[in-house]
Amino acid sequence: MKKFSMILLTASITLAFSACGGKKDDASGGDKDGHKGGDMKSHKRGGDEDFNKPDLEEKDLSSAGEAFKGWFAKGPKEADVMGDLGGVRIATKKVRGPNSFDLAWAFKKPDFTEMKANIAKGDEVGKSKTTYTVDTAEALEWTTEYEHGKSMHFSITFEVSGQVVNCYTMPMGVKNAERFAFLKETCKSIVKK
Structure with a gap:
């Protein structure tokens, strides 16, 4: 043995x-x-450092719920329209990567004071640092720096056809400045027909 x-x-x-x-x-x-x-x-963490600007087409937002019947916004052909926490979201299947798209709208103005307090709590827990680049009654834009990089975020409020609209990035944010500007521009594509 x-x-x-x-x-x-x-x-x-x-x-x-x-x-x-x-x-x-x-x-x-x-x-x-x-x-x-x-x-x-x-x-490369997160995978959206590169950006391929997609061709956009008008998307019918009514599948997100009754409140969005008659509303349209632009998104890539391959993107889906879905309800998102009382709002509507247009997103590609992959929300990270050079061909991704992920943007949301809601019909209410957020409480930016509360939002900033929650971001501060997140910074404390996640050991990150947030810097606000725009802080007005209509818009909040910020960059969060963390151990392996940074992400950019926005929440912008405006009016369309007498309706208050808030357009925002998802919580994970955006890593590419060109994509960030493109998403902000695309916010204004929402229309009532």
């Missing part, structure tokens, strides 16, 4: 060392050809 155990131990050690073969070029790893896998410091 001892002989069998020793053979098994030797085989296990040999297999373990052979599986770990290959030249490593530095402490961050890599295979024998120098391909690196898990360098987390250079990894």
